[in-house]
Amino acid sequence: MLRNIPVNMQGYKLMVTEAPQEKTREGENGKSEFVTDREGVQQFVVSLFAKRRVQPGEFAGKGEEIKVTLTADPGEGFEEGVYVQLVDATVSHWENNGRSGLSFKANGLAPANVQIPAAA
Template sequence: MTLKNIPANMNGYKLMITEAPAMKMRENENGVAEPVTDRQGVNQFVVSLFAKRRPGPGEFAEKGEEIKVTLTADPGEGFEEGTYVQLVDATMSHWQNERNGRFSSGISFRANGLTPAA
């Protein structure tokens, strides 16, 4: 069973851009980079964020982690490195694969866009 498109509530996290949004690229079978699109042919984008949980009163500030988020549309201008943002309609999906007898799995993040943090 693969869990897909689970709503992700990121309200309790500070999200800072560590790599500005860019068109998502993938190497084809010939080793040539080409844009990633959805089933309707719409270009996908990717942004790297540093996610750190906001501590509550009296809580210890935990370490954060860098995540990559696929964006379903061009987020537009104004989202540079160091900008704090919120994700629009964020979801996460479990993935797994096997190559050459080695198994790997993880969580991928997706959002419909970015907005500046309040």
């Protein structure tokens, strides 16, 4: 199974459709519980509308909403309608009970107009 493949989203406009919040899941007792990584660090999730950037004369096509797990609290300023970029984004393929898809993960968010240093 392919996991944590670096992905370059520079060719897409990413707009927040649901502000970042703590990631939760339904626990065994049916109650909502916070999601943490293997080290116990709280995870966050943000919903983004991704649409391809186009050059003059090109057709943009349809966009798609994606949910991105964030490995840390992105902080303030990422409310609905804000354009962002992902910091150190990865994608993984998943399969479960006959269903499959892609899951996106990033180390954080940055405003769309900020230069992000390359990952080491």
